[in-house]
Amino acid sequence: MSRVKICGLKTVEEIRMVNDLLPDYVGFVFAKSKRQISFSQAIAMKQNLSAKIKSVGVFVNAPKEEVLQAASLGIVDLLQLHGDEDWEYVQQIKAETGLPVIKAIRVRNREDILRGEELPCDYLLLDTYRAGAYGGCGEVFDWKLIPMLKKPFFLAGGLNGENVQKAVSRCCPFAVDVSSAVEEQGRKSEEKVRKFLKKVREVQKYE
Numbered sequence: 001m002s003r004v005k006i007c008g009l010k011t012v013e014e015i016r017m018v019n020d021l022l023p024d025y026v027g028f029v030f031a032k033s034k035r036q037i038s039f040s041q042a043i044a045m046k047q048n049l050s051a052k053i054k055s056v057g058v059f060v061n062a063p064k065e066e067v068l069q070a071a072s073l074g075i076v077d078l079l080q081l082h083g084d085e086d087w088e089y090v091q092q093i094k095a096e097t098g099l100p101v102i103k104a105i106r107v108r109n110r111e112d113i114l115r116g117e118e119l120p121c122d123y124l125l126l127d128t129y130r131a132g133a134y135g136g137c138g139e140v141f142d143w144k145l146i147p148m149l150k151k152p153f154f155l156a157g158g159l160n161g162e163n164v165q166k167a168v169s170r171c172c173p174f175a176v177d178v179s180s181a182v183e184e185q186g187r188k189s190e191e192k193v194r195k196f197l198k199k200v201r202e203v204q205k206y207e
């Protein structure tokens with residue numbers, strides 16, 4: 001049964017909306033992005049978030065102190081490292097925060113994914129590679145590149161209400177992750193999030 005992460009929420013209103021729909025995870029983007037939020041925004045959002053939904057802090061090559069601060073503020077239940085963080089960085093963040101770590105891999109080829117498996121993280125997140133952008137691009141990568149993996153993985157990159165059932169059946173991810181396709185004018189759309197969740201839950205009913 002694939003879980004669902006809705007990434008890039010920016011407001012308490014969006015939090016109230018997902019509290020009714022209950023995805024498994026929401027992502028708070030602290031990296032430079034059109035979806036970037038501050039720690040004080042995240043505090044208000046986490047205070048209003050249902051205890052049934054876990055919050056994931058998304059960082060790109062951040063100073064370790066920044067990640068440790070987010071962990072100590074209690075605004076994140078998991079950490080997503082979405083940049084070029086190496087083995088030592090991942091290991092240190094995991095040891096010092098005690099939080100589960102998701103390491104994002106921007107996939108160009110199968111070797112990128114296999115190298116990711118060697119990192120001391122709890123989960124991988126497989127996303128589309130696009131030069132000059134770290135994430136949230138809304139583009140699909142070639143799922144045929146995904147090998148058999150030992151680690152559970154989040155599948156990201158251009159997922160939407162039309163392709164997510166195929167993605168779940170073909171790739172069997174631990175979770176699917178979406179951002180761009182559930183937005184309307186830069187905000188998460190209730191209708192699109194609802195449809196995405198329905199599609200994921202539907203495919204699993206028939207398996």
Ligand SMILES: O=C(O)c1ccccc1NCC(=O)[C@H](O)[C@H](O)COP(=O)(O)O
Binds near residue numbers: 007033139179180
């Ligand atoms: O979403 C962003 O703006 C972002 C910026 C920098 C690093 C990571 C970012 N997002 C991480 C995610 O987990 C997204 O959900 C993932 O990249 C998929 O996005 P999309 O293809 O738009 O569904």
